[in-house]
Structure formats: C-alpha cells, structure tokens
Amino acid sequence: NAGVTQTPKFQVLKTGQSMTLQCAQDMNHNSMYWYRQDPGMGLRLIYYSASEGTTDKGEVPNGYNVSRLNKREFSLRLESAAPSQTSVYFCASSWDRGPNEQFFGPGTRLTVL
Amino acid sequence: QKEVEQDPGPLSVPEGAIVSLNCTYSNSAFQYFMWYRQYSRKGPELLMYTYSSGNKEDGRFTAQVDKSSKYISLFIRDSQPSDSATYLCAMRGYGGSQGNLIFGKGTKLSVKP
Numbered sequence: 337n338a339g340v341t342q343t344p345k346f347q348v349l350k351t352g353q354s355m356t357l358q359c360a361q362d363m364n365h366n367s368m369y370w371y372r373q374d375p376g377m378g379l380r381l382i383y384y385s386a387s388e389g390t391t392d393k394g395e396v397p398n399g400y401n402v403s404r405l406n407k408r409e410f411s412l413r414l415e416s417a418a419p420s421q422t423s424v425y426f427c428a429s430s431w432d433r434g435p436n437e438q439f440f441g442p443g444t445r446l447t448v449l
Numbered sequence: 450q451k452e453v454e455q456d457p458g459p460l461s462v463p464e465g466a467i468v469s470l471n472c473t474y475s476n477s478a479f480q481y482f483m484w485y486r487q488y489s490r491k492g493p494e495l496l497m498y499t500y501s502s503g504n505k506e507d508g509r510f511t512a513q514v515d516k517s518s519k520y521i522s523l524f525i526r527d528s529q530p531s532d533s534a535t536y537l538c539a540m541r542g543y544g545g546s547q548g549n550l551i552f553g554k555g556t557k558l559s560v561k562p
Binding site: 340376377378379380381384394395426428433434435437438439440441442443 | 453455457480481490491492493494495498500537539541543548549550552553554555
C-alpha cells in the first residue's frame, strides 16, 4: 500500500497563476483533509471532506477550493496564487471524522513569487 | 491566546538523556490528545494517542495528560539520534468543528551522539 500520495512534490508559481494539488489514498478511508504548514504557525486545516460528496471549511479556507473527486482522491485548487500561499501543503486521510488516526502524505512545497 | 501552545525549541540533548516535551491548551472541550513525529521534509506520523487524563506508555515513550491543568507531556527515555525530529502535539474534541485536529507549532529535537 502506498498510503497517501501527493503530486507534485515541488512547485513554483508566479502571483496570479493557478494550480491544483492532487492527493490520493489507498486505505479506503472515508475522510480526507488538506493542511498547510508554515514556520512558526504549525499545521492549520484548510478544508476537509468527511465523506465522498461532502466538503467543509477548516481554519484557513480563503483563497482555496477543493474537490472530492471520488472516495480515493481529494484535490486542492489555488485559483489566483498569492505570495502568502507559499507553504508546505499536506494531505491526510482517516477512517472517518471520529477520533481516529490521521495518516499524512509527504507534502507539496509551494513557492509563489 | 492560541488554543494550543508549544515551545518551538530547538531542544538539543545528548544521547541517552530523558526528554520532556510539553503543550498547554485552553479549550476544555478537547478530549483526545496526540503526539505526532515529523522528520525533516516528511509528513507527520502518529506516535502516541491518549484519551482524557492519565498516562500511556509505549516502549521508550510516555504520554501524560493532565486535563485539570490543561497540560500534556511526552517523555522520551534513553533518547537516540534517530529520535531527532520535530514533535507536534495535537488535540481535538468530538463532533462538528470540535472534531478538527488543532496542532501545536512543534518542538524541534536534536539528539547528539
């Protein structure tokens, strides 16, 4: 099992460009999450999907959109990238929204110039 | 005041030392407490998981929760160079937005041979 995979691993964008970060899990988990990690700020939840077909905002959703494409895949889209979105993005999944372990992907390092 | 406070360190100890990592929190609704370990340029992985107050031991690691003081700790005995990583505390309540994991900023630990 690959667990949680993310693409791309690295990306450099110019201000105003758009891009989609991809995430897939092969653990048959119902819930998936997108976090960003910034120095001095810790991990912060952007959006989550409790189950296929549902999405909800987390702590820092502004400037992002998400799509739960199917049970395996959850994508994060930046429509018009800003330097403030320079960060490391982690996707995670868990069995459900209960108190279960969240499994994290390896991350995407995004720089917006 | 942030919901979860964690000293970012860095913390440097000699091999074999006992390490104590701590977090404080302000939200009385938190019931589930976790410690994640994150190696450089990797995603976080769950290390310890406790529910409510008390101690939990797993090999060289002991997690301690004191809900009356809103204080959690992770102790590492006989620390090894392979323990060098960033340790993130995380906690959550149950249901709705209280089900979101709230992370501390992480403490960077270096164990010197």
